[in-house]
Amino acid sequence: MTDVWELVRDEREALIDDLAGLSDEQWQRPSLCGGWTVHDVAAHLVDNARTTRVGIVVAMVRARSDFDRQNDQGVARAKGASPAETLDRLRAVADRRTTPPAPLDSRLVEEVVHGEDVRRPLGLGRDYPDETVHRSLAHQLRTSVALGGGRQRAAGLRLVATDADLSYGDGPEVAGPAFSLLMVVSGRAQVLEDLSGSGLAQLEAGLSGSR
Known part of the structure; x- marks a missing residue:
């Protein structure tokens, strides 16, 4: 890496x-x-x-x-x-x-x-490198919300990246671009429109404002 x-x-x-x-x-x-x-x-x-x-x-x-x-x-x-x-x-x-x-x-x-x-x-865009996004997402999923991560937000869900061979967890599915998965487990509800799946309502219910 x-x-x-x-x-x-x-x-x-x-x-x-x-x-x-x-x-x-x-x-x-x-x-x-x-x-x-x-x-x-x-x-x-x-x-x-x-x-x-x-x-x-x-x-x-x-x-x-x-x-x-x-x-x-x-x-x-x-x-x-x-x-x-x-x-x-x-x-x-x-x-x-x-x-x-x-x-x-x-x-x-x-x-x-x-x-x-x-x-x-x-309204600015950036094409974030795949390695940067994937490493960041993996870190957030293994790190507690109390320490700035997103582990609890994703608990009980299966996250599936639609633009990479990546999936995490078990349960109702939430699918979308890896970058949007990173942002949502980091507490950013603004990317929910990028996601789909039977676990989306559960994920949304667990979101709150975050820094």
Whole structure:
């Protein structure tokens, strides 16, 4: 498999290219992350790239072990006074290889899912590489929702990719493109229209807003 950091860098650089052409109004648009604008998500990715094993412990202490509060505080720290400043900060961390104490594929999930959180409201598209999507989906399915994954959302269902030789789990079927399966197990209800199958209602019932 490709080194995960190469895939992470590719996703960061692709998003930087997309963000570089945005108007001020587009930077302020709501993203797919509840309560966050496109600008907020970009700042989150800056903060995420700067995260270290020690730094995340300090950040969680400051946030009194509240994951959402820690994320919001990180956005506030990383966000520039203007979109241009935030974009410069994102460029500066494009090749950074620091991480919290989590599986490395979680770094790839952050870039892919949040990249789409930005692109979809802006009407932008990206042809995400198959390896990137498949590794991200596998990671989300083995990781608890409490840790940013999607295992519980997919519990009791059989997920079938219609564009790859991939299937996961047992139960009523949910079928669709692998990328849409990744997004829905990551809590993004906006892709439900891409999916079909007898398990779709069960999957939809288990969704909630997520970062």
